[in-house]
Amino acid sequence: MGVIARYREHLPVGPSTPEVDLNEGSTPLVPSRNIGRALGLKHLYFKYEGLNPTGSFKDRGMVVAVAKALEAGSKVLMCASTGNTSASMAAYAARMGVRAIVVVPSGEIALNKLSQALMYGAKVVTLRGNFDSALETVRDLANRYPVALMNSINPNRIEGQKTAAFEVVDALGDAPDYLLLPVGNAGNITAYWKGFREYQSAGKATRLPRMIGAQAEGAAPIVSGHAIPNPTTVASAIRIGNPASWEGATTARDDSGGMIAAVSDTEILSAQIRLASSEGLFAEPASAAPLALLFRLVRDGKIEKDATAVVVLTGSGLKDPDAALKNVEPPIELDGDARTLAKVLKL
Ligand code: F0G
Numbered sequence: 001m002g003v004i005a006r007y008r009e010h011l012p013v014g015p016s017t018p019e020v021d022l023n024e025g026s027t028p029l030v031p032s033r034n035i036g037r038a039l040g041l042k043h044l045y046f047k048y049e050g051l052n053p054t055g056s057f058k059d060r061g062m063v064v065a066v067a068k069a070l071e072a073g074s075k076v077l078m079c080a081s082t083g084n085t086s087a088s089m090a091a092y093a094a095r096m097g098v099r100a101i102v103v104v105p106s107g108e109i110a111l112n113k114l115s116q117a118l119m120y121g122a123k124v125v126t127l128r129g130n131f132d133s134a135l136e137t138v139r140d141l142a143n144r145y146p147v148a149l150m151n152s153i154n155p156n157r158i159e160g161q162k163t164a165a166f167e168v169v170d171a172l173g174d175a176p177d178y179l180l181l182p183v184g185n186a187g188n189i190t191a192y193w194k195g196f197r198e199y200q201s202a203g204k205a206t207r208l209p210r211m212i213g214a215q216a217e218g219a220a221p222i223v224s225g226h227a228i229p230n231p232t233t234v235a236s237a238i239r240i241g242n243p244a245s246w247e248g249a250t251t252a253r254d255d256s257g258g259m260i261a262a263v264s265d266t267e268i269l270s271a272q273i274r275l276a277s278s279e280g281l282f283a284e285p286a287s288a289a290p291l292a293l294l295f296r297l298v299r300d301g302k303i304e305k306d307a308t309a310v311v312v313l314t315g316s317g318l319k320d321p322d323a324a325l326k327n328v329e330p331p332i333e334l335d336g337d338a339r340t341l342a343k344v345l346k347l
Contacts, residue, residue, distance in 0.1 A: 001026075003060050003163040004067060010166065010198060011064055011159055020067040020096060024059035025163055027051045029171040029310065034278040035291075039298045043308040045176070046281055047168060050316030054116060057164060057188060057314045058088035064160030065150050066092040074148035075099060078141070080134035081151075082184065082237050083113030084315055089150045090120035101147065103127050103134045110236055110284070110320035130231065132242045135185075152187025153244045161188055165195025166204075168310055175205045178303065180290035181312040183213035183222060183249055183260055184238035188314065190248025193256065209310075211252045212297070213260035214289035220262035222249055234265045234323055237286035237315060267292035269327050272317070276324075282317030285324075 002021035004013055029045045036044035049057035066089070069077060076099045079089050086102035086109075093100035102117050106126035117124050127134045135151060142149035152158060169175055175196055183189050189211060199205045215223050216233030221241055228241035243249065253260050263271075272288035275281050290311050297303045317324055334344060 002063055003160060004063060007163045007166055010163070010202075012156065013064070013067060016071060017067050018070045018096070020063050020070070020092060022053040022059060022063065022091065022095060024052050024063050025167065027164075027167070029168060030279075030281065032279060035274065038278075039295070040305050041298065041303070041309060042306055043176075045172075045308070045310045046279070047164065047310055047312045048281060049164065049312060049314050050283055050287070050318075054084070054087045054091045055316040055319055056084040056088065057161065057312070058084045059091075060163050061152065061157035061160035061187070061191065062088040062092050062150065065154050065156040066096060068156040069148040069150070070096060070098065072148070074146075076101065076147040077150050078102070078138055078147040079150040080104070080131060080138040081109070082131050082239060083109035084237060084319070085151065086122065086124070087113050087116035087120070090117040090122035093122065094120040099123070101125065103138050105130050105134050108236055108239065111322065112319050131185075131240050132227075132231075135244065151244065152185055152190075158187055158191045158194060158245075158248075161191035162195030162198065164312070165192045166199055169196070169199050169205045172308065172310075175200070175207050175209045176310045177209060177307040178212055178258075178309040179209040179312070180212040180214065180294055180309065182235070182238050182286045182289045182314055183215050184240045184243065184286065186222070186243035186245035186249035188312075189213050189252050190245045192312075193248070193252035208256055211256040211258035212290065212293065213249060213253060213258070214293040215260060215262045216268060216289060217262045217264045222246060222260050223262045233268075235268055235285035235289060236320065236323075237284060238289065261293055261296075263289050263292040263296070267295070269323075271295060272324060273327055275313075276317065281313060282324075283313040284315040284317055284319045287313040287315050
């Protein structure tokens with residue numbers, strides 16, 4: 001059962017909204033086995049969003065946005081993307097039989113994300129420039145032509161994405177003390193904060209978490225307080241210099257007593273490897289940014305040891321193997337029998 005069916009009463013859907021469902025959501029909140037212990041944190045969890053149908057959290061918002069676009073009679077869906085939004089939109093468009101057009105910055109997105117959009121049958125346009133200019137172009141086009149804009153400036157995306165906050169509360173019995181997540185275009189931090197507040201108002205949670213956002217050093221407009229014209233980072237998902245939901249992010253940060261801080265690419269990649277090799281959770285580089293930030297906050301004594309902390313792993317590591325492979329030892333190539341193999345492996 002997908003998020004619309006599970007959280008219907010909290011979503012802007014009615015009897016005339018078409019049924020759209022790919023079994024998105026219901027992702028596990030995995031307790032840390034090794035990292036928490038190493039950090040001295042008793043209650044560390046990972047919200048493993050890579051297990052959504054297209055491999056990222058984007059499916060939660062996309063299912064609602066697509067249902068609402070179909071309800072309004074849209075025939076063509078369009079988005080700009082660093083890869084995951086386009087993969088998700090293309091999948092739901094394929095399922096519902098509507099046209100999908102995705103615009104991505106050329107040479108800037110992970111190959112597997114591009115292959116998803118192409119396989120789901122979207123028309124893919126690669127535009128010279130970065131994500132921010134692609135989004136500007138798509139917004140401009142959507143103002144003049146009959147296409148439904150599916151970026152997170154579409155409020156139905158935020159509505160669907162807030163269901164992840166509901167699931168965290170449903171799993172823990174209340175809101176955690178800290179919710180850590182990567183911040184790119186800033187829709188997700190906006191959505192989580194909305195979800196936590198709504199669940200509290202509905203009496204399902206007694207408190208609110210501090211929202212901790214992580215940006216990459218070379219793409220940290222919110223941290224630096226100004227737009228970044230040429231953002232750079234290995235975490236291509238969050239290579240964004242002028243987030244559309246900037247205000248939503250700063251509101252979540254300030255109203256929750258949280259923070260948004262930047263981590264380096266080196267910290268991101270080492271957190272990614274540590275997560276995979278010590279927890280068995282392979283997440284893409286952007287998803288490792290909040291874990292890198294957690295390491296720093298614990299080191300600086302900014303997180304109490306008995307606090308409950310949830311790190312959102314926004315996308316699967318399988319999305320971007322190139323980024324991950326740069327950082328691990330290559331496989332051993334060998335021509336030999338069991339004895340030579342055993343010798344090389346020091347068995
Ligand atoms: N993590 C992943 C894996 C993402 O793909 C994104 C955003 C984010 C984090 C940041 O979320 O934008 O809501 O702050 N990806 C968008 C895309 C921009 O086009 O797929 P955000």
